[in-house]
Each structure stands twice: as structure tokens, then as C-alpha cells.
Amino acid sequence: MVTREKTIFSSMRKEVDAVVLMNAVEPSMDSCFFYATGLVTGLFEGCVAILEPRRTEVLTSELEALSASEAGVKTTVFENGQESMRLMAKKLSRFSKIGINARELTVANHRKIRKASKGAKLIDVSQDLYRARMIKQPDELARIRKACAIASKTCVAIPEMVNEGMTETEVAAELNYRMMRLGANATAFDSNVAFGAKSAEPHYFPSPTRRLKKGQFALFDFGASYKRYVSDITRTFICHSSTKRQREMHETVLRAQEAAIDSIVDGVSGATVDDAARKVIDSSEFRGLFIHSTGHGIGISVHDPGSISSANDMTLLEGMVLTVEPGVYIKGYGGVRIEDDVLVTKSGCRVLTSCPKELRSI
Amino acid sequence: MVTREKTIFSSMRKEVDAVVLMNAVEPSMDSCFFYATGLVTGLFEGCVAILEPRRTEVLTSELEALSASEAGVKTTVFENGQESMRLMAKKLSRFSKIGINARELTVANHRKIRKASKGAKLIDVSQDLYRARMIKQPDELARIRKACAIASKTCVAIPEMVNEGMTETEVAAELNYRMMRLGANATAFDSNVAFGAKSAEPHYFPSPTRRLKKGQFALFDFGASYKRYVSDITRTFICHSSTKRQREMHETVLRAQEAAIDSIVDGVSGATVDDAARKVIDSSEFRGLFIHSTGHGIGISVHDPGSISSANDMTLLEGMVLTVEPGVYIKGYGGVRIEDDVLVTKSGCRVLTSCPKELRSI
Numbered sequence: 001m002v003t004r005e006k007t008i009f010s011s012m013r014k015e016v017d018a019v020v021l022m023n024a025v026e027p028s029m030d031s032c033f034f035y036a037t038g039l040v041t042g043l044f045e046g047c048v049a050i051l052e053p054r055r056t057e058v059l060t061s062e063l064e065a066l067s068a069s070e071a072g073v074k075t076t077v078f079e080n081g082q083e084s085m086r087l088m089a090k091k092l093s094r095f096s097k098i099g100i101n102a103r104e105l106t107v108a109n110h111r112k113i114r115k116a117s118k119g120a121k122l123i124d125v126s127q128d129l130y131r132a133r134m135i136k137q138p139d140e141l142a143r144i145r146k147a148c149a150i151a152s153k154t155c156v157a158i159p160e161m162v163n164e165g166m167t168e169t170e171v172a173a174e175l176n177y178r179m180m181r182l183g184a185n186a187t188a189f190d191s192n193v194a195f196g197a198k199s200a201e202p203h204y205f206p207s208p209t210r211r212l213k214k215g216q217f218a219l220f221d222f223g224a225s226y227k228r229y230v231s232d233i234t235r236t237f238i239c240h241s242s243t244k245r246q247r248e249m250h251e252t253v254l255r256a257q258e259a260a261i262d263s264i265v266d267g268v269s270g271a272t273v274d275d276a277a278r279k280v281i282d283s284s285e286f287r288g289l290f291i292h293s294t295g296h297g298i299g300i301s302v303h304d305p306g307s308i309s310s311a312n313d314m315t316l317l318e319g320m321v322l323t324v325e326p327g328v329y330i331k332g333y334g335g336v337r338i339e340d341d342v343l344v345t346k347s348g349c350r351v352l353t354s355c356p357k358e359l360r361s362i
Numbered sequence: 363m364v365t366r367e368k369t370i371f372s373s374m375r376k377e378v379d380a381v382v383l384m385n386a387v388e389p390s391m392d393s394c395f396f397y398a399t400g401l402v403t404g405l406f407e408g409c410v411a412i413l414e415p416r417r418t419e420v421l422t423s424e425l426e427a428l429s430a431s432e433a434g435v436k437t438t439v440f441e442n443g444q445e446s447m448r449l450m451a452k453k454l455s456r457f458s459k460i461g462i463n464a465r466e467l468t469v470a471n472h473r474k475i476r477k478a479s480k481g482a483k484l485i486d487v488s489q490d491l492y493r494a495r496m497i498k499q500p501d502e503l504a505r506i507r508k509a510c511a512i513a514s515k516t517c518v519a520i521p522e523m524v525n526e527g528m529t530e531t532e533v534a535a536e537l538n539y540r541m542m543r544l545g546a547n548a549t550a551f552d553s554n555v556a557f558g559a560k561s562a563e564p565h566y567f568p569s570p571t572r573r574l575k576k577g578q579f580a581l582f583d584f585g586a587s588y589k590r591y592v593s594d595i596t597r598t599f600i601c602h603s604s605t606k607r608q609r610e611m612h613e614t615v616l617r618a619q620e621a622a623i624d625s626i627v628d629g630v631s632g633a634t635v636d637d638a639a640r641k642v643i644d645s646s647e648f649r650g651l652f653i654h655s656t657g658h659g660i661g662i663s664v665h666d667p668g669s670i671s672s673a674n675d676m677t678l679l680e681g682m683v684l685t686v687e688p689g690v691y692i693k694g695y696g697g698v699r700i701e702d703d704v705l706v707t708k709s710g711c712r713v714l715t716s717c718p719k720e721l722r723s724i
Contacts, residue, residue, distance in 0.1 A: 025665045026551070027389045028466050043565035045665065062653045066563045066693065080673050102469035104390050107462070108488065110469045126470065173542030180535030183570045189388070190548040201428045203405035208545045291424045303387045303407065311442050331428065 002038045002139055003056040003073060004132070011132040012099070014125050019051040019099035020092065020117075022109045030104040031301045032129045040227045042067030046084065050091055059087050088116040099125035130305035134297060135319040141343070143229035144299065144321055147188065148341055148352040150224035151231040154178040155355035158220060162362050164213065164239055168193040168206030171220070179224045188223030188230035189302050195219075199236065200335035202292060202327065214240045217334040218362055223302065230302050232323050233353045234339035237362045246336075249286060249328050250359040253336045256280035256326040257357075260294050260308070264316060264324070264342060264349040270294075271313040277326040278310075286328040295323040298341055320344045321352070364400045364501055365418040365435060366494070373494040374461070376487050381413040381461035382454065382479075384471045392466040393663045394491045402589045404429030408446065412453055421449050450478040461487035492667035496659060497681040503705070505591035506661065506683055509550065510703055510714040512586035513593040516540040517717035520582060524724050526575065526601055530555040530568030533582070541586045550585030550592035551664050557581075561598065562697035564654060564689065576602045579696040580724055585664065592664050594685050595715045596701035599724045608698075611648060611690050612721040615698045618642035618688040619719075622656050622670070626678060626686070626704060626711040632656075633675040639688040640672075648690040657685040660703055682706045683714070 008019065021033040025045050033039075033049050037056060042064040050057045057074045061084075068075040076091075078084040092098060098117055100110065102124040114122060136144065154175055161174045172191040179187060193206040199219035212218055216239045223232040236253075238246060260277035274294040281290040297306030298321055306320055316322070325339030338357060342349040370381065383395040387407050395401075395411050399420055406429075410421040419436045423446075430437040438453075440446040454460060460479055462472065464486040476484060498506065516537055523536045534553040541549060555568040561581035574580055578601045585594040598615075600608060622639035636656040643652040659668030660683055668682055678684070687701030700719060704711040 024465060026663060027391055027393065029389055031389065041563075041565075041567040063564050067565065100469070102473070103386060105469050107464035107467050107469060107472045107486070111464070124469070169542055169545065169547060172548075173539050176542065177535050177539040180531055180538065183531065185531065185567055185570070186534075186552040201403075202425050203403075203429065205403040205547055208547070301388060 002137070004036050004038065005051045005053060005056045007137065008036060008051060008129060008132045009053040012125065012128045014099065014123050014128060016097045016099035016123055016125060017052070017095040018092070019125060019129070020113055021049040021051070021101055022105060022113060023047050024106045024109055028106050030101055032101045032104060032133070034228055035133050035300045037073050039068060039071050039073060046081070048084070048088055057091070059084060059091070085112065085116055088113070092117040092120065095120050097121050097123055099123050099128070101126045101129055133299060133304060134306045135317060136299060136321050140229060140299060141321070143227045144231065144341070145352055147184070147224040147226040147229055147231035150179050150182045150184050150226065151222065151233045152354045153182055154222070155220070155233050155235055158235065158237065159360060159362055162212070162218065164362070165211050167208055168195055168210045169208040172206045175220065175222050179222070184224035184226055186225040188225045188232060191220070191222035193220055197332050197334055200329040200331055200333065202329065202335070202337070212239050212362070215243070217246065217336060219335060219337060221337065221339065228300055230298055231341055231353060232298050232302055232339060233341065233355065234325055234337045235355060235357070236336040236338065237360050239362050241361065242359060247359060249336045252281055252284045252286055253326055253328050253338050254357055256290070257324055257338045257340070260324045260326060261340070261342060261349065261351065264344060266316065266318040266344055266346050268316050269313055270308040270316055271310040273308045273316065274310050281326060281328060289328045289330060290326055291329055292327070295325055297322050316344045318344055318346050364499070366398050366400065367413045367415060367418045369499065370398060370413060370491060370494045371415040374487065374490045376461065376485050376490060378459045378461035378485055378487060379414070379457040380454070381487060381491070382475055383411040383413070383463055384467060384475060385409050386468045386471055390468050392463055394463050394466060394495070396590055397495050397662045399435050401430060401433050401435060408443070410446070410450055419453070421446060421453070447474065447478055450475070454479040454482065457482050459483050459485055461485050461490070463488045463491055465492070495661060495666060496668045497679060498661060498683050502591060502661060503683070505589045506593065506703070507714055509546070509586045509588040509591055509593035512541050512544045512546050512588065513584065513595045514716045515544055516584070517582070517595050517597055520597065520599065521722060521724055524574070524580065526724070527573050529570055530557055530572045531570040534568045537582065537584050541584070546586035546588055548587040550587045550594060553582070553584035555582055559694050559696055562691040562693055562695060564691065564697070564699070574601050574724070577605070579608065579698060581697060581699060583699065583701065590662055592660055593703055593715060594660050594664055594701060595703065595717065596687055596699045597717060597719070598698040598700065599722050601724050603723065604721060609721060611698045614643055614646045614648055615688055615690050615700050616719055618652070619686055619700045619702070622686045622688060623702070623704060623711065623713065626706060628678065628680040628706055628708050630678050631675055632670040632678055633672040635670045635678065636672050643688060643690060651690045651692060652688055653691055654689070657687055659684050678706045680706055680708050
């Protein structure tokens with residue numbers, strides 16, 4: 001396995017001797033812990049990673065010792081919480097400036113690190129960690145590509161998988177099953193399947209009673225997780241035949257998505273890309289109905305650092321992987337979203353997901 | 363929907379005017395946010411719940427506004443991070459003592475709450491929140507029961523679902539599919555399917571290349587999520603015929619699990635129950651190979667507050683729901699774990715999962 005202390009310290013702008021990443025209990029896990037250590041299997045609740053410029057060490061309970069040792073990460077096993085604190089105190093005693101990840105560390109674990117590192121200064125290096133995470137390394141890209149391939153294949157099969165009358169959770173079950181059979185280790189997140197008016201709710205959860213009816217939009221937003229790296233794709237279909245308004249909605253979103261993708265290149269600002277998509281929608285009859293930003297980073301988490309947004313503007317750089325996912329949402333009627341994952345390159349971007357984008361029927 | 367401010371404040375031992383729960387970005391979400399608000403659908407990243415003794419209010423982005431309003435929770439929508447901070451400052455200005463959940467709140471969000479509540483004292487009430495969460499209310503129990511029924515039905519079907527030669531992820535795909543088709547909204551966690559030596563790794567992740575072979579243990583640890591409440595079940599099978607040692611391992615774990623279940627009753631200490639299971643294993647040839655505690659709470663999260671453990675001893679009380687899951691793990695050889703979910707009652711406990719427990723063949 002690849003541990004990433006070199007990448008992390010080379011993008012560090014604050015001066016620290018070490019970085020300490022500590023997980024709490026699910027779901028309060030630090031995604032930088034997994035990014036930094038490269039650990040693929042195992043849960044690692046309550047575990048600690050100590051990164052120095054040239055070494056990474058994991059303090060773990062017996063439960064994860066096998067996962068860690070098989071991955072080839074330097075590991076020390078503790079028996080219980082007290083021993084973990086003693087170990088941490090011993091390991092941290094050499095450092096006077098210790099970096100922490102304030103965006104994911106819990107307040108209770110912060111207290112523990114402070115206690116264990118008595119006297120040392122704790123410095124929030126989350127921005128530096130996130131800056132490192134945004135530029136994907138070749139081994140990370142390979143896993144993202146695999147996750148994208150699995151989601152794409154699953155997406156292509158939607159018309160043969162889904163029929164009028166199926167419930168949203170039945171369809172989610174089919175999507176998840178297909179991804180796992182194609183080699184996903186897990187789903188990237190709980191698949192979102194939304195029919196009719198529910199497609200206007202961007203973070204909807206599928207219902208076991210809601211059935212697909214003729215004339216409804218059917219929105220599928222899902223992704224695969226492969227060795228902890230994820231993909232994220234959305235397509236919106238129509239059950240049987242569409243109305244003119246539905247076709248116009250879909251066409252507008254598609255044009256917005258293509259405008260955004262066309263504008264992506266190393267060095268462009270996220271706000272510019274967001275604007276490219278938003279302009280298309282806001283100059284149509286669906287003005288003001290694109291209620292979220294255009295995209296977010298993906299990688300070890302589904303909402304990885306980085307965004308394509310005017311509110312959180314940033315420069316897109318070669319090696320970043322982001323979603324491009326404009327949408328139009330009409331309350332009580334329905335929504336359309338089209339989402340692909342792209343890798344920013346020197347000369348533009350490479351679209352990592354592939355699935356027909358025209359409005360198709362189920 | 364049921365908001366739980368009444369339950370929470372009645373178990374509050376610290377004096378606070380309000381409790382503020384704030385989510386960060388997935389996976390750093392506060393499970394108490396969902397417990398307190400009762401919100402079933404939606405993601406709620408960056409959202410805030412403000413609980414007072416007689417009212418609960420959620421500050422949310424447009425993205426989750428529909429989920430929140432449909433659930434009947436009092437909601438105020440913010441447009442961006444700045445507006446969220448302004449809103450929070452306005453809402454918190456009335457309070458001088460504000461409770462926070464230090465076990466799940468991130469350091470960065472703690473800083474935001476401190477800024478928004480200038481002058482107010484922030485008090486860690488995580489213990490009080492967790493005390494409330496441990497005793498399940500009837501509506502919570504109904505969902506847990508449903509999640510248990512789904513996992514049990516799936517578990518019963520394992521012999522017809524799994525065959526020699528299948529890979530671990532193929533089987534995980536089948537388990538997940540079956541649970542979703544039975545009405546689960548999602549899996550409770552990434553299903554753990556482990557064959558042969560890998561069954562000795564309690565938090566193993568299934569592999570897409572590892573195939574089930576004759577004579578191997580096959581361990582299945584999985585659960586369903588139903589309206590955000592979960593179940594968690596484990597059974598260990600044998601592929602074709604077992605050796606004497608394998609039967610003895612399984613028999614020992616089964617006796618340990620039954621001893622633990624038999625000892626559960628309102629008022630018993632977790633350490634006593636843990637000891638009941640451990641004594642069986644430690645007086646057998648598998649002494650010392652039960653490397654984790656006997657159980658943990660389940661509810662809105664898979665590792666909910668509460669445990670059956672000697673290290674974190676606590677009194678089990680009527681209304682708590684916990685797993686009972688002793689195991690024996692032999693590195694390089696294999697492991698056996700048997701896990702059920704139980705509800706503590708006045709006179710003993712009720713086992714909520716049901717699936718044959720003798721060593722069965724695949």
C-alpha cells in the first residue's frame with residue numbers, strides 16, 4: 001500500500017512536526033485517515049494515524065490489526081482506550097507542533113490529542129490536507145476509473161433493469177446489486193432513485209411503496225465504491241412518453257452540463273464553470289430552478305474536497321476529479337439532473353463516466 | 363414525525379438552555395441530529411438543529427428543505443454558509459448555556475458555534491444525549507424490529523443464496539439485494555462476507571476475487587436500515603462438511619452467546635453479561651481468542667451508544683437494544699461469530715433477530 005506522508009507534507013504550508021488523524025465511532029470517521037494510510041479494508045474506529053514527513057504509523061486495536069498489517073502499514077496495537085492514550089502520549093512526546101484535521105476531528109478526540117500531546121501546539125492543517133487530497137495520484141485515479149466504469153455499465157443497463165410499476169427501493173436494489181456484481185466493494189452512498197415529483201428533491205431517499213408510473217421522470221443518482229474510492233453518476237429517464245415541457249427541461253439541463261464540461265481546463269475558476277452551466281438554465285424558462293452548485297470533488301469520499309461553485313470559488317487544477325451535475329427542480333412536478341465525473345487535464349478534461357445522455361424512455 | 367426534545371431534556375443532568383447539533387460533510391454527520399429531529403430522508407450536510415425543552419428547529423439549505431418540511435419539523439432555510447452563520451447567531455442569542463455533542467461535533471463546527479453564540483457557555487452534553495438515545499421509544503423500536511425482520515429473513519435464505527465457488531462480493535451483493543427487496547431503505551453498513559481464514563478478521567471487507575471453497579467457514583455479518591434504524595446479525599456457516607475442530611469452535615461460540623443472552627435482564631451490568639460469554643470461551647480450548655467485547659447498542663447508528671463490555675461497563679436497562687455477538691478468531695485459520703439483537707426487558711430480554719443458530723452447511 002501507498003502511504004501519503006510525502007504528498008501531504010509537500011503541500012503543507014503550515015510548519016508542523018507531525019500530523020495526527022484520529023477516528024471516533026462510525027459515522028464520525030476521518031476520511032483523511034484512510035487517504036493518508038491507504039488502508040483499504042477494516043473499520044478503524046478509535047484508531048490513530050501519526051504522519052511524519054517520512055513515515056506513517058497507525059495505532060490500532062486488535063480488531064483491525066490484521067487489516068493494517070496486511071496492508072503493510074507500520075502498526076502498533078493497543079488493548080484498550082487507556083493503552084491507546086498512553087501510546088499516543090509516548091509517540092507524540094517528540095513533537096512540539098502537531099497538525100490536526102479540524103474539519104473531521106471530533107471535539108472529544110481533540111481533547112484526547114491535546115491531553116496526550118501536553119505542551120505541543122495543535123495546528124489546524126485541514127486546508128493543507130484537503131489541498132493534497134484534491135490532486136489525485138495515479139493509484140487513486142486507477143481506483144476512481146474502476147468505480148466509474150462500474151457505475152457507467154450499471155447506468156447503461158437501466159432501461160433493461162427498470163420497468164413501470166417497480167418501487168424506488170426495488171430499483172435501488174437492482175442498481176446496487178449490479179454494481180456489486182461488477183466488482184464494487186460497496187455502493188458509494190445510498191442510491192437515490194426518485195420517481196415523479198420526488199425527482200425534484202436532490203437528496204431524496206427511495207421509498208419502498210412509491211411505484212413508477214407512465215409519464216413520470218425517473219431519476220437515478222448512484223455510484224460505486226472500489227477500494228474506498230468512489231464514482232457518482234446521475235441520469236434522468238422518462239417512463240414511456242415525455243411531454244414537451246419534460247423534453248425542454250431535460251434538453252436545458254443537458255446543454256448546461258455540456259457547457260460546464262466544455263469550460264473545464266487546468267487553471268479555470270470553479271465559478272466560471274458554474275456560471276457556464278447556470279447561464280444556460282437562467283436564460284431558459286427554468287431560470288432560478290438550479291438550486292445547488294455545479295459539482296464537488298470525489299475521491300475517497302463522495303463529497304471530497306473541491307467544488308465547482310461560485311460561493312466556494314477555487315481554481316480547478318490538473319489531476320482534480322469532480323462531478324459536473326446541473327439540475328432543474330420544480331416542486332411538486334419533478335426534477336432533472338445529469339451528472340458525470342471528470343478529470344481536469346492541461347488541455348481540458350476527461351469524462352470518466354460514460355452513459356448516453358439524451359432523454360431515454362423506460 | 364416525532365422530535366425528541368422532551369426525551370432529551372428529561373434525561374439532561376447538565377443545566378442548559380438549548381442544545382445545538384451541527385453536521386459537517388459526509389461522513390462527519392452527527393447521528394444525534396437525526397435522532398433528535400426524527401428526519402428520515404435527506405442528507406443535511408452543514409445543517410443545524412436547535413433543541414429547546416419544548417421545541418426543535420432545523421436550519422437547512424434549500425437542498426433539504428423539502429425533506430424537512432415534509433417531515434413536519436420546524437425549518438428555516440439558509441442560502442449559503444454566511445446566511446447560516448447569521449441565522450445561527452440570531453437564534454442562539456437568547457441562550458447563555460448551550461449544550462453540544464462533543465463526541466460527534468467537529469472541531470471546525472465547534473468554532474462556528476462558538477462564534478455564533480458569542481458569550482454563551484458551550485457545555486458538552488454528549489453523555490446526556492447518549493443516555494437518552496440508549497432507551498428506545500416505541501416508534502424507534504418499531505423501526506428496529508422491521509430492520510431485524512428484514513435481516514432475519516435474508517439470513518434464513520443464505521443456504522439457498524450461496525454456493526461453493528461464489529466470491530465474497532457476489533454474496534454481499536445477494537444479501538444487500540435481498541434486504542432491499544424486503545423493504546430495507548439501505549444496508550445498515552457494508553455487508554461483511556468472509557470465507558476461510560478471512561473470517562478471523564472481525565471488520566473484514568469482502569473481496570471480489572475470493573471464492574468459497576469446500577471445508578471453509580463462511581461468515582456473514584450484515585444488517586438492514588429501515589427509516590434510519592438498523593439491525594445487525596451474524597451467522598457462520600460451513601461449506602460442505604465440517605471438521606471436529608470447526609464444530610467445537612462453533613459450539614463454543616453458540617454456548618457463549620446463549621449464556622450471554624440468558625444473563626441479560628433490566629439492571630444487570632454489561633460486564634456480567636460479557637463475563638458470562640467470555641467464561642464459556644475461556645474455559646474451552648479457545649481461551650483468549652474472543653478478542654472484542656460482547657455487544658454494542660444499535661439504533662440510529664450501527665454502533666449506537668451502549669455496550670456489553672467489561673472495559674466500558676454500564677447497567678443494562680429496560681428499553682435498550684444491543685447486539686450479543688461473541689466470537690472466536692484464529693489467525694490464518696478462521697473465525698466464528700454468532701450475533702443477534704436483543705431488547706432488554708424487566709424480566710430478561712427479547713431476541714429481535716431470528717435465524718437458526720446451529721452450524722449449517724452451504
